[in-house]
Amino acid sequence: MKKNFKVIIDKPVIKPLVALLLMVGVMSVLSGNFATTDNFFNVLRQVSVNLCISVGMTMVILTGGIDLSVGSILALSGAVAAGLSKNGFSFPAADLYVGFTFWGCILAALLIGAALGAFNGWMITRFKVPPFVATLAMLTIARGLTMLYTKGFPITGLGESFSFLGTGWFLGVPMPVWVALLIVAFFAFFMLKTRTGRYIYAIGGNKKASLLSGIKVNKIILWVYTLAGILSAVAGLMVTARLDSAQPNAGSGYELDSIAAVVIGGTSLSGGKGSIAGTVVGALIIGVLNNGLVLLNVSPFWQQVIKGFVILGAVILDKVSPGKSEN
Amino acid sequence: MYESDPEILLEARHISKQFPGVLALNDVGFKVYAGKVNAIVGENGAGKSTLMNILSGVYSDYQGEVLLCGRPVSFSGTADAQRQGIAMIHQELNLVPYLSIAQNIFLGREPLNALGLIDFPQMKRDTVDLLERLHFDESPEKLVIDLRPGQQQIVEIAKALSLQAKVLIMDEPTSSLSEKEAGILFRLIRELTENGVGVVYITHKMNEISLLADYVTVLRDGCFIEACPMEQTSVDELVRKMVGRERKDFFIKRQHRLGECLLAVKDLCLRDPLREGKYRLKDISFEVYAGQVLGIYGLMGAGRTELMEALFGLYGKQVEGRVFVKGRQVKFNNTNAAVAEGLALIPEDRKTEGLVLDMSIEQNTTLASLKNFLKHGLLSFKKERATVEEMRSKLEIKSYSGLQLASQLSGGNQQKVVLSKWLLTKPGIVLLDEPTRGIDIHSKNEIYKLMDDLAGQGMALVVVSSELPEIMAVSDKIICLCEGRLSGRFERDEFSEEALLKAALPDKA
Numbered sequence: 001m002k003k004n005f006k007v008i009i010d011k012p013v014i015k016p017l018v019a020l021l022l023m024v025g026v027m028s029v030l031s032g033n034f035a036t037t038d039n040f041f042n043v044l045r046q047v048s049v050n051l052c053i054s055v056g057m058t059m060v061i062l063t064g065g066i067d068l069s070v071g072s073i074l075a076l077s078g079a080v081a082a083g084l085s086k087n088g089f090s091f092p093a094a095d096l097y098v099g100f101t102f103w104g105c106i107l108a109a110l111l112i113g114a115a116l117g118a119f120n121g122w123m124i125t126r127f128k129v130p131p132f133v134a135t136l137a138m139l140t141i142a143r144g145l146t147m148l149y150t151k152g153f154p155i156t157g158l159g160e161s162f163s164f165l166g167t168g169w170f171l172g173v174p175m176p177v178w179v180a181l182l183i184v185a186f187f188a189f190f191m192l193k194t195r196t197g198r199y200i201y202a203i204g205g206n207k208k209a210s211l212l213s214g215i216k217v218n219k220i221i222l223w224v225y226t227l228a229g230i231l232s233a234v235a236g237l238m239v240t241a242r243l244d245s246a247q248p249n250a251g252s253g254y255e256l257d258s259i260a261a262v263v264i265g266g267t268s269l270s271g272g273k274g275s276i277a278g279t280v281v282g283a284l285i286i287g288v289l290n291n292g293l294v295l296l297n298v299s300p301f302w303q304q305v306i307k308g309f310v311i312l313g314a315v316i317l318d319k320v321s322p323g324k325s326e327n
Numbered sequence: 328m329y330e331s332d333p334e335i336l337l338e339a340r341h342i343s344k345q346f347p348g349v350l351a352l353n354d355v356g357f358k359v360y361a362g363k364v365n366a367i368v369g370e371n372g373a374g375k376s377t378l379m380n381i382l383s384g385v386y387s388d389y390q391g392e393v394l395l396c397g398r399p400v401s402f403s404g405t406a407d408a409q410r411q412g413i414a415m416i417h418q419e420l421n422l423v424p425y426l427s428i429a430q431n432i433f434l435g436r437e438p439l440n441a442l443g444l445i446d447f448p449q450m451k452r453d454t455v456d457l458l459e460r461l462h463f464d465e466s467p468e469k470l471v472i473d474l475r476p477g478q479q480q481i482v483e484i485a486k487a488l489s490l491q492a493k494v495l496i497m498d499e500p501t502s503s504l505s506e507k508e509a510g511i512l513f514r515l516i517r518e519l520t521e522n523g524v525g526v527v528y529i530t531h532k533m534n535e536i537s538l539l540a541d542y543v544t545v546l547r548d549g550c551f552i553e554a555c556p557m558e559q560t561s562v563d564e565l566v567r568k569m570v571g572r573e574r575k576d577f578f579i580k581r582q583h584r585l586g587e588c589l590l591a592v593k594d595l596c597l598r599d600p601l602r603e604g605k606y607r608l609k610d611i612s613f614e615v616y617a618g619q620v621l622g623i624y625g626l627m628g629a630g631r632t633e634l635m636e637a638l639f640g641l642y643g644k645q646v647e648g649r650v651f652v653k654g655r656q657v658k659f660n661n662t663n664a665a666v667a668e669g670l671a672l673i674p675e676d677r678k679t680e681g682l683v684l685d686m687s688i689e690q691n692t693t694l695a696s697l698k699n700f701l702k703h704g705l706l707s708f709k710k711e712r713a714t715v716e717e718m719r720s721k722l723e724i725k726s727y728s729g730l731q732l733a734s735q736l737s738g739g740n741q742q743k744v745v746l747s748k749w750l751l752t753k754p755g756i757v758l759l760d761e762p763t764r765g766i767d768i769h770s771k772n773e774i775y776k777l778m779d780d781l782a783g784q785g786m787a788l789v790v791v792s793s794e795l796p797e798i799m800a801v802s803d804k805i806i807c808l809c810e811g812r813l814s815g816r817f818e819r820d821e822f823s824e825e826a827l828l829k830a831a832l833p834d835k836a
């Protein structure tokens with residue numbers, strides 16, 4: 001067990017972790033409202049959405065790919081869940097109406113996420129479309145489908161179960177935080193202790209060698225994008241439940257925050273190197289930064305500038321290691 | 328003897344270099360004489376490549392001093408070293424795959440016209456000249472990605488030539504060249520030394536040393552052993568100094584009792600996806616029995632690697648013909664199916680095809696057989712560690728821990744990791760593509776012996792090699808390939824270098 005722990009807390013995570021702790025320290029000193037229990041859970045709740053997406057993004061980036069469609073998949077699955085919950089599924093021509101329970105809606109949203117993610121993976125593996133292009137296309141496809149489904153209007157008023165998922169507490173911890181925690185724990189374990197997890201690292205490290213080792217590279221890549229889609233759908237459900245409404249433009253720009261979290265967490269964009277643990281730290285850094293800057297009354301415009309520099313700083317910090325000079 | 332020595336162009340004094348966990352060089356000295364071939368010999372991990380990387384400016388943090396024409400120098404990088412007249416042909420290829428041959432050769436030093444733009448016609452003319460000197464018949468506009476490793480090596484050589492360096496370092500330049508191409512290179516080396524260039528030559532091939540070298544320096548385990556003119560020593564003596572013990576008898580193959588036919592290939596063809604109706608391999612048939620080693624000999628581009636990869640399921644539906652494993656017809660649409668039928672492939676290029684360099688020895692070793700390391704469906708690190716430790720000591724993989732990254736190992740040790748990866752899959756048929764390329768004599772013999780053992784255990788081996796002595800030593804029978812077709816079959820008592828080479832050469836008429 002102790003050994004496993006050592007492997008999870010891999011050395012590359014130390015630096016962003018120190019940066020996170022420093023940032024927490026500074027924020028606590030600068031703002032009296034930062035280091036409170038309320039704010040602590042506030043940050044965690046805000047981070048949980050990005051965290052769900054970023055776990056999927058980490059796996060995608062570890063294979064050497066990228067997923068730009070997460071925000072749009074989030075919106076469509078959230079909208080479908082909301083729509084089904086409120087109006088059910090009706091098909092007047094066949095005089096068909098199907099009502100959906102809460103769990104039915106959840107399942108439908110996850111299936112939508114899985115289907116769109118799998119479509120990404122299919123394009124990438126079967127037609128050799130570069131991940132950047134395939135998921136960029138899906139970014140606009142899924143957004144368009146969301147607009148079609150919602151006709152451009154928010155779907156509101158979703159009922160008890162949804163609002164519990166979004167704003168409820170369980171054992172003193174907000175529900176979205178529970179969901180994110182479970183996902184993080186599951187996938188950190190998955191990456192470390194399953195064959196698929198190991199293969200994901202191997203494929204990102206050297207695709208040809210993985211192929212020649214008898215690994216079904218395409219199958220794994222297809223799975224990774226499918227998982228990323230499902231995790232975006234989970235995030236979509238969280239956002240929808242929290243606001244008690246599905247916004248047609250929900251999640252736009254989320255792919256950037258999630259890529260930032262992965263990169264700040266020390267995962268290499270060329271694949272093969274990185275960890276879920278790093279991504280958790282990366283997402284927390286972004287969360288603390290967002291929250292702290294708001295508390296400090298920094299203008300939103302400046303917030304973006306600062307966030308950009310933090311991303312740069314994290315990556316530079318990661319590249320510079322003592323005793324190693326690169327040209 | 329001192330007076331008669333020619334001018335010293337470059338000298339290294341008391342060089343030491345530390346890597347994490349390994350002292351790669353320990354107080355080593357080395358002299359490069361003008362107009363001479365200065366050879367360095369030593370086993371894998373002796374420190375040859377490290378020393379050359381220091382002399383050519385790749386590493387700038389080391390102890391000791393480097394003198395260029397008697398003046399102490401310290402290179403800030405390879406570009407700096409090149410400006411001062413030192414160029415190196417690396418063992419591993421450092422080319423940009425999607426640039427043309429000409430663009431690669433003049434990368435960063437493109438000739439400019441009056442407007443300050445790249446003078447492409449000039450660049451092309453210069454490239455043609457260079458390639459002509461190397462008797463290399465390819466268009467300067469061809470992309471490097473479309474060249475085989477051996478051809479890429481020639482481009483590397485052309486690139487180093489174009490620098491017109493005073494000191495030219497060659498790290499195993501012939502490791503992927505055919506004999507004919509190597510001959511051209513040797514003539515060129517003579518030409519260079521006559522013009523006063525100091526050539527530093529690293530190789531594992533002792534016949535090249537006796538053919539080329541004027542001076543020889545022996546390194547062993549990072550230490551300087553001896554330096555002397557070649558005429559004062561002999562290959563046997565050098566080998567003795569390299570290994571620090573008497574030369575072991577050259578590998579002698581044992582005869583194994585043959586079992587059933589493990590692999591039979593009938594009329595195998597490989598379609599060329601780029602050219603309709605053309606084939607990269609045509610009508611290849613052979614059988615390999617349990618306990619037998621089949622050698623495949625051919626020149627570069629004859630289709631040797633393609634044949635191995637086609638057998639291994641890499642080309643899926645482009646493959647036609649029939650393949651039988653243990654008498655049962657099989658069709659591999661992917662590599663996974665081939666592994667499941669007990670095939671293993673040791674690929675030609677360890678670094679780009681054999682290993683995940685950023686993974687540890689442990690993770691590389693278990694990659695093809697991970698399903699054997701599960702406990703309750705999850706990976707058991709304990710099982711992995713125990714097995715890998717066993718392989719590490721059985722194959723004598725030089726490393727300080729199984730957690731060491733594959734990228735930090737020397738070539739021979741990397742190859743051993745690839746081998747142990749496949750041994751763990753308990754294969755019945757092992758395909759080896761140039762298994763000893765760029766590996767020292769000692770490790771080579773270890774690998775031959777291992778292959779012999781595998782045959783003794785009842786496996787069927789298929790070995791591709793471009794070294795005639797090697798393929799004749801390890802094989803029970805040999806087939807020759809020429810331009811994608813089978814051009815000769817030889818039983819062991821029919822082996823001769825002439826016959827094999829003749830079969831492999833195109834345009835026999």
